[in-house]
Amino acid sequence: MVTVLIAILLPFVCAALIPLLYRRLRRVIHLGWFVLSVPIILFILLARYIPQIAEGKTFIHTYEWIPSFDINFTTYLDGLSIIFGLLITGVGSLVILYSIFYLSTKESLHHFYCYLLLFMGAMLGVVFSDNLMVLYTFWELTSVSSFLLIAFWHHRKASRAGARKAMTITVFGGLSMLAGFLMLYVASGTFSIRDIVANVELIREHSLFVPALLLILVGAFTKSAQFPFHIWLPDAMEAPTPVSAYLHSATMVKAGIYLVARFSPVFGGEAIWFWLVSGIGLLTLFWGSFNAVRQTDLKALLAFSTVSQLGLIMSLFGLGSAGHYFGYAESSIIYTQASFAALFHLINHSTFKGALFMMVGIVDHEVGTRDIRRLGGLMALMPVTFTIAVIGGLSMAGLPPFNGFLSKEMFFTAVLQIREVNIFSMDSWGVLFPIVAWVASIFTFVYSMILIAHTFFGKLQPAKLDKKPHEAPIGMLISPIVLCLLVVAIFFFPNVLGHYILEPAMASIYPTFPSASELTPHIYAWHGVNPELLMTIGVIIVGIILFKTLKSWKPLYRIFSQNYTFNTYYNRLIEFSEKGSMKFTNRYMSGNLTHYFVYIYVFFVALIAGYFIWSDAMAFDFAKDSPVESYELILVFVMMFAAIWMIFAKGRITAMLLNGVLGYSIAFFFVIFRAPDLALTQLVVESVTTALFLLCFKFLPDLMPESSRKRVKFSNAVIAIFVGATVTLVGLAVVHYDRFETVALYFNDAYDLAGGSNIVNTILGDFRAFDTMLEVVVLLIAGLGVYTLTKLKPRKKEADHEN
Amino acid sequence: MKINDVILRTITKAVVFIILTLGIYLFFAGHHAPGGGFIGGLVLASAIVLLYLAYDIETVHKGMPFDFKKVAALGVLLATGTAIGSLFFDVPFLSQAYTYIDVPIFGKMGFSTVTIFEAGVALTVVGVVVTIILSISEDE
Numbered sequence: 001m002v003t004v005l006i007a008i009l010l011p012f013v014c015a016a017l018i019p020l021l022y023r024r025l026r027r028v029i030h031l032g033w034f035v036l037s038v039p040i041i042l043f044i045l046l047a048r049y050i051p052q053i054a055e056g057k058t059f060i061h062t063y064e065w066i067p068s069f070d071i072n073f074t075t076y077l078d079g080l081s082i083i084f085g086l087l088i089t090g091v092g093s094l095v096i097l098y099s100i101f102y103l104s105t106k107e108s109l110h111h112f113y114c115y116l117l118l119f120m121g122a123m124l125g126v127v128f129s130d131n132l133m134v135l136y137t138f139w140e141l142t143s144v145s146s147f148l149l150i151a152f153w154h155h156r157k158a159s160r161a162g163a164r165k166a167m168t169i170t171v172f173g174g175l176s177m178l179a180g181f182l183m184l185y186v187a188s189g190t191f192s193i194r195d196i197v198a199n200v201e202l203i204r205e206h207s208l209f210v211p212a213l214l215l216i217l218v219g220a221f222t223k224s225a226q227f228p229f230h231i232w233l234p235d236a237m238e239a240p241t242p243v244s245a246y247l248h249s250a251t252m253v254k255a256g257i258y259l260v261a262r263f264s265p266v267f268g269g270e271a272i273w274f275w276l277v278s279g280i281g282l283l284t285l286f287w288g289s290f291n292a293v294r295q296t297d298l299k300a301l302l303a304f305s306t307v308s309q310l311g312l313i314m315s316l317f318g319l320g321s322a323g324h325y326f327g328y329a330e331s332s333i334i335y336t337q338a339s340f341a342a343l344f345h346l347i348n349h350s351t352f353k354g355a356l357f358m359m360v361g362i363v364d365h366e367v368g369t370r371d372i373r374r375l376g377g378l379m380a381l382m383p384v385t386f387t388i389a390v391i392g393g394l395s396m397a398g399l400p401p402f403n404g405f406l407s408k409e410m411f412f413t414a415v416l417q418i419r420e421v422n423i424f425s426m427d428s429w430g431v432l433f434p435i436v437a438w439v440a441s442i443f444t445f446v447y448s449m450i451l452i453a454h455t456f457f458g459k460l461q462p463a464k465l466d467k468k469p470h471e472a473p474i475g476m477l478i479s480p481i482v483l484c485l486l487v488v489a490i491f492f493f494p495n496v497l498g499h500y501i502l503e504p505a506m507a508s509i510y511p512t513f514p515s516a517s518e519l520t521p522h523i524y525a526w527h528g529v530n531p532e533l534l535m536t537i538g539v540i541i542v543g544i545i546l547f548k549t550l551k552s553w554k555p556l557y558r559i560f561s562q563n564y565t566f567n568t569y570y571n572r573l574i575e576f577s578e579k580g581s582m583k584f585t586n587r588y589m590s591g592n593l594t595h596y597f598v599y600i601y602v603f604f605v606a607l608i609a610g611y612f613i614w615s616d617a618m619a620f621d622f623a624k625d626s627p628v629e630s631y632e633l634i635l636v637f638v639m640m641f642a643a644i645w646m647i648f649a650k651g652r653i654t655a656m657l658l659n660g661v662l663g664y665s666i667a668f669f670f671v672i673f674r675a676p677d678l679a680l681t682q683l684v685v686e687s688v689t690t691a692l693f694l695l696c697f698k699f700l701p702d703l704m705p706e707s708s709r710k711r712v713k714f715s716n717a718v719i720a721i722f723v724g725a726t727v728t729l730v731g732l733a734v735v736h737y738d739r740f741e742t743v744a745l746y747f748n749d750a751y752d753l754a755g756g757s758n759i760v761n762t763i764l765g766d767f768r769a770f771d772t773m774l775e776v777v778v779l780l781i782a783g784l785g786v787y788t789l790t791k792l793k794p795r796k797k798e799a800d801h802e803n
Numbered sequence: 804m805k806i807n808d809v810i811l812r813t814i815t816k817a818v819v820f821i822i823l824t825l826g827i828y829l830f831f832a833g834h835h836a837p838g839g840g841f842i843g844g845l846v847l848a849s850a851i852v853l854l855y856l857a858y859d860i861e862t863v864h865k866g867m868p869f870d871f872k873k874v875a876a877l878g879v880l881l882a883t884g885t886a887i888g889s890l891f892f893d894v895p896f897l898s899q900a901y902t903y904i905d906v907p908i909f910g911k912m913g914f915s916t917v918t919i920f921e922a923g924v925a926l927t928v929v930g931v932v933v934t935i936i937l938s939i940s941e942d943e
Contacts, residue, residue, distance in 0.1 A: 065896050073890070676837035680829070684845040688932060691852050696939050755901035755915055756834040764839060764924075765917035769897045772920075773882050776927045780879045783931030787872060790938040 003049070004061070004075040004128050007042045007085065011121030014038050015114045022110035032100035035113045039092035039120065046085045053082050054500045056507060056516065060130065060194070070191050076130035079504025079516075083343065084127040084251075084258050086501075087350050091250040092120055094479035098358050099242035101475040102365060112152055112240070119145035123251050127258055132181040132191040136174070139219075142255060143170045146247050150239040162235035165570070169222050169232045177219025177259075183212035184266075197265045197511060213267045216259065217276055224256025224310050227284040231566050234303040241361030244299060249306050249353040254346065257310065260317050264339070264509050268324030278318025278418075282436045284311025289443035293450065293550075294557045298360045298370040301447055302353070305396065308440065309349050312411060316342035319414050319433075320509070322421055328513045334417055336519045339509050341410035343502050344523075348403040348490060352395040355483035356451070359388045362476055363455060368466025372450065377460030381469045384477050386456045391484040397448035397543075398441060398536065403490035405536075406523055411437065412532040438535055445543030446550070453547075494523040594716070601723045609726040612733060620732050632672065639665045652700060656693055660686060677760040808857070815857035822850035830925055831918075840921030844928030851933050860937070871937065875930025881923030885916055 014035070022031055049059070063073040077085075096116070103109060122145055125138030144167075151163035181191075187206035188196045196203065203209055220226075225233040233253065237244055247253070260277060267273040288308025295301040320339025326332035362385050363378070364370045379386045395402030398409075415437045419430035462468070490497055498520050507516035527533065546553070588599065612618050642661040649655040663686035670679035747759050747767070754766035764772045830843030854863045889898040901915035 063890060063893060065890065677839070677842065680837055680842050681845065684842060684849060688845060688849050688852065691849070691856065692936055692939065694856075754899065754917070755903070756917070758833060758835050758837065758839070760837075761833045761839045761917075761921075764841070765920055766899050769886070769899065769920065772924065773886055773897065776879055776882045776924050779927055779931050780875050783875055783934045784872065786935045787938045790941075 002061075003045050004059070004077050005063070007045060007089075008075070008121055008125045008128060010042060011038055011117040011124065015117035015121070018110050018114045018117070026105065026109075030100050030105055031109045031113055032096055032103075035117060036093060036096045036100070038117065039089040039096060042124075043086065043089035043093055046082060046089060049077060049082060050500055053077070053079055053504045056504060058508075065134070070185075071133045072131055072191075073134055074130040074192060075128045076194065077128060078508045079501075079506070080258070080261055080508035081127045083347065083501055083505050084254065085124060087254070087347070088120060088123050088127070088251050091246060091350055091354050094354065094482055095242045095246040095250075095358075098245070098361070098476060098479040099240075101473055102242055102361055103240065112149075115145050115148040115152070116243075116246070119149060119247065119252070123255065126255055130193050132184065132193065135193075136178050136181060139177070139223075139255065140171065140174050142252050143167055143174060146170075146236075146252055149243045149247060150236050152240055152243065153238070156238065158235075159238040162232075162238040166232040166236045168574075169229055173219040173222025173229065176215045180212045180215030180219065183208040183215065187212065193262060200266050203266070210270075210272060213270060213273055214276075216263060216267075217273075220256035220259040221280060222256070223259070224253050224314060225284075225307050226256070226280050226311060226314060227287050227307075228566050230284060230288065230307040231570055233307055234300050237297075237299045237303045241299070241357060241364065244302075245354050245357035245361065248303065249357055250350040253306065253310055254313075254350075257313050257317065257342075257346065260314060261339075261342070261505075261509055264317060264321055264324065265511050268321035268509075270321075274318055274321050274325070276318070277321065278315045278433075281311045281313070281315025281318055282433065282440075284308065285315060286311075286436050286440040286443075289440045289447065292447040293443055294554065295447075296372045298363065298372060298375075298451065298455065299357075301372070301451060302356055302360060305444070305447060306353060308444065309345070309353065309396075312440075313342045313345050313349065316345065316411060316414055319418050322418065323510060323513075333518060335421070336506070336510055336513070337410065337521055338414035338418070340498075340502060340506055340519065340521060341407055341414055343505050344410065344494075344498070345404075345407035347497065347501070348395070348407045348487070351483045351486045351490065352392045352402070352404055355388055355480040355487065356392040356396065358476075358480040358483070359385055359392060362388075362472040362480070365476070366467065366472050367469045369464070372454045374461060374464040375455045376458035377456070378469055379456040381460070382456075382471050384471060384481070388477075388480045388484050389452050389456060391487055392480075393448045393452040395487050396451075397445045398539070400525060401491050402487050403494070404487075406491060406494055406525065408441065409527065409532045409536065410521075410523075412535050416531055434535075438539065441535075441539045442543050442546065445539050446547050449543065449547045450550070491525065494525075498523055598716070598719060601719050605719070605722045605726050608730055609722070612730055615739070617737055617739065618729060618733050619736055621736055625735070632669075635665055635668055635672075652697065656690065660690055663689075675760075677758070811857050815853055819850050819854055822846060822853065826850060830921065833921060834915060834917065840924030841928060843921075844925035845932065847925065848929045848932035851929070852936055855933075855936065855940070860941070871930045871933040873930070875927050875934060878923045878926030878928070878930055881926065882920055883923075885920045885923065889916075 018031070018035075021034060025031065025034070052059075058076065058078040060074065060076050062075075065071050065073045096113075099112075099116075103112065119142060122138045122141035126135055126142060129135040129138060147163045147167040150166055151159050153159045184196060184203070185191055187203045187208045188199055190196060190199075222229040233248060236248055239247070285308045288304045288306075288311055292301050292304035292308060295304060316338045318338075320336055320342060323332050323336040323339065326335065360370060363375070363382075366382065366385075367375065367378070369375065391402060395404035398404045412434070415433040418433055421430065460469075503516050503520040506519040507513075510516075510519060513519060588595070639662055642658045642665070646655050646658040646662075649658060663682065667679045667682040667686065670676075670682055747763065750759050750762040750767075751757050754762040756762040756766070826843050826846035829838035829846055830840060831838075833839030833843065851863075851867070885899075886897040890896060892898075892900075899916045899920065901917065904914060
């Protein structure tokens with residue numbers, strides 16, 4: 001079971017190796033050839049498990065990570081995750097092969113492939129993690145790596161804006177998902193998805209069940225570009241085409257769908273889940289297909305098409321969740337078919353949409369434009385590309401003999417059957433489902449036709465093209481051809497796929513159903529003259545009419561003013577929050593150090609003193625205190641003397657020396673209390689800070705007598721007294737503070753547990769090493785902060801002309 | 804910053820080695836006696852700072868041609884690396900291992916992965932302190 005761990009880690013390791021390889025190999029060979037080996041190896045490794053998975057086996061392995069918080073690196077390989085694993089590595093191989101020919105060696109390839117591998121590893125991590133926290137980590141890593149990939153051509157403003165938009169929306173969703181995960185943890189007491197699914201009956205009763213459901217759905221919807229979060233996907237098309245083909249058709253956008261599928265056993269059967277997933281899915285399906293028609297950029301058209309197809313898959317999972325409501329019965333099997341169709345369409349969509357994206361990339365690469373208004377008549381010049389477009393496009397439109405036809409028919413079946421469900425008030429609203437589905441399918445047909453016809457038919461306009469069109473090199477064609485072959489192959493042998501790949505995944509979605517083979521229908525290309533087929537015929541007829549009359553009804557889109565699009569609202573929201581936060585920040589960031597100290601101290605007093613008073617912990621008992629020796633008193637008086645003098649000191653040197661007196665006296669106290677480690681540290685820190693001060697001494701202005709008003713002086717004095725009182729009182733109170741278990745005991749066996757007789761050191765290095773590690777990181781960040789603040793000042797003028 | 808001070812330089816020549824030795828001693832003593840990565844690193848850093856005070860930056864840089872930002876980064880890499888490294892031995896994150904071996908001449912000696920972790924801490928401290936002091940002193 002190490003395979004899955006390798007699958008997750010190998011891309012990360014290779015990503016780290018890329019800078020080294022790039023330096024050696026960049027003149028010899030395209031970096032992509034090396035990177036290509038990674039997904040191919042992983043695909044083969046994963047494919048070896050197909051037979052065992054098909055027999056119903058699952059594989060799980062746990063590496064302990066932070067077991068005390070129930071966070072473990074648990075990998076889980078089952079029918080559902082292997083589908084995604086195969087898609088990620090399979091489509092990944094083809095995309096990398098394609099990118100070798102798409103990206104010239106003049107681009108910064110080491111960045112590109114480094115990000116791509118990071119993304120691949122993160123994506124595999126998402127689908128194979130069983131632990132919610134680990135899943136979340138990888139989830140956000142996909143957001144970050146996709147941000148880097150979208151902004152790959154970062155000199156373009158649109159690329160940066162698109163990347164930021166995608167990041168803002170998906171990370172917003174990711175954070176709400178994190179909150180949902182934490183609620184699930186509170187409700188179930190475990191981070192393991194398998195355990196949550198196993199104990200789902202208990203969790204359903206919990207009051208946090210529905211909030212968790214909603215928050216997790218936000219995460220899934222943002223990632224999978226569901227309405228109204230879909231606005232980031234078209235902008236993400238600023239990325240290089242291989243990235244679009246990979247992230248925005250086959251993998252990342254499907255992470256949300258994966259999440260919905262994975263959590264179906266938990267939330268499925270809830271009315272909210274059913275309505276939100278299927279309703280938003282259908283709305284997205286319609287809105288995406290409706291808007292795809294108006295696009296003039298081929299990639300934007302495909303982006304909206306992806307949005308709509310993701311909506312289709314999402315709605316199918318929503319419909320399929322009705323099966324959970326009824327539980328296992330002969331009659332409820334028909335509702336599970338929707339989930340099956342969703343899985344089936346998931347694979348089909350990856351094949352035909354991947355091919356179409358690559359096709360558009362080829363057109364862009366060889367012709368120099370993706371603008372539909374400038375394209376046309378490429379059929380004779382690019383026959384292979386044309387064939388790819390026809391196969392992919394007709395599959396997307398849902399025509400035989402391509403795989404899209406099969407899954408679309410199953411989609412129609414699902415929306416027709418759902419009317420008969422007598423739950424969730426479907427008897428009245430259910431009739432909407434087939435209507436929306438049918439209308440959306442018509443638009444899908446229309447934009448598929450636009451894609452094919454406006455690019456390849458009609459008249460060639462050489463004057464409008466940037467390059468002289470010609471067929472792409474064979475290397476660029478291989479990947480889309482492979483995908484097109486798959487499109488056709490799945491149409492003729494759908495049941496092979498059904499048995500080996502989809503059946504075990506159905507078992508993961510419906511774990512309470514006894515037999516997965518019962519959930520797996522036999523897929524027929526010819527299923528008789530029934531309502532579904534009639535609907536398809538209707539789609540074709542109406543679609544052709546609409547396509548022919550496109551010019552006459554396209555102006556309808558202009559009825560809606562641009563001011564009312566979601567993009568406008570998004571931009572306004574961003575603008576508003578930027579301006580608002582700037583106003584707010586300017587108000588308190590006065591540049592006056594005294595003000596900042598006031599904020600810090602007031603907050604400190606309110607929090608610490610407030611907590612102690614609120615929890616009634618300000619209790620003193622001097623009887624238990626050890627006696628105070630006379631030399632300790634002397635030291636205290638020295639410190640008090642130094643502190644008070646410091647307030648009235650006239651020069652900086654005097655103040656500095658008095659501060660040193662304080663510091664060294666504290667070190668003395670540490671010596672008296674037999675804490676040599678602390679004393680040493682204190683002494684060295686004191687010396688280094690004094691040296692630091694001496695260094696910057698000559699740059700500091702003379703200490704000016706403060707001419708502030710009486711009122712300010714008074715309030716500052718009050719704050720200072722409160723801070724002092726808080727520290728003193730808290731210091732006295734903690735001696736008797738018994739709310740927590742004492743930590744003094746577990747260090748007793750430090751030698752046995754950590755092999756060190758210096759307790760301070762074993763605490764730092766063994767018992768509380770996590771703190772130490774993060775402190776080191778903080779120290780580095782602070783150091784780099786000082787460095788950049790002092791070094792980068794002169795370059796400010798250069799930075800201005802950016803943008 | 805140039806300080807032409809014969810006494811300071813003469814003393815520094817001798818004292819720096821004493822401080823450096825103390826720093827290294829403190830670092831290795833850490834497991835059983837007062838000391839450790841943080842203090843060791845601080846002492847080492849203070850020795851370097853003393854050198855910078857006594858001589859000018861270019862002279863010291865010739866003797867220690869390190870980029871101290873990289874030293875700090877290396878330290879963090881070491882510290883987090885030992886943390887992640889424990890995962891490869893199928894134990895929780897940040898687990899440390901130790902053992903005692905009888906070495907001729909020195910007798911019973913402890914070896915622990917904490918030493919690597921502490922080395923990371925020490926390097927970070929040295930790197931950060933020197934980086935901060937250098938960047939402040941170079942700033943005009």
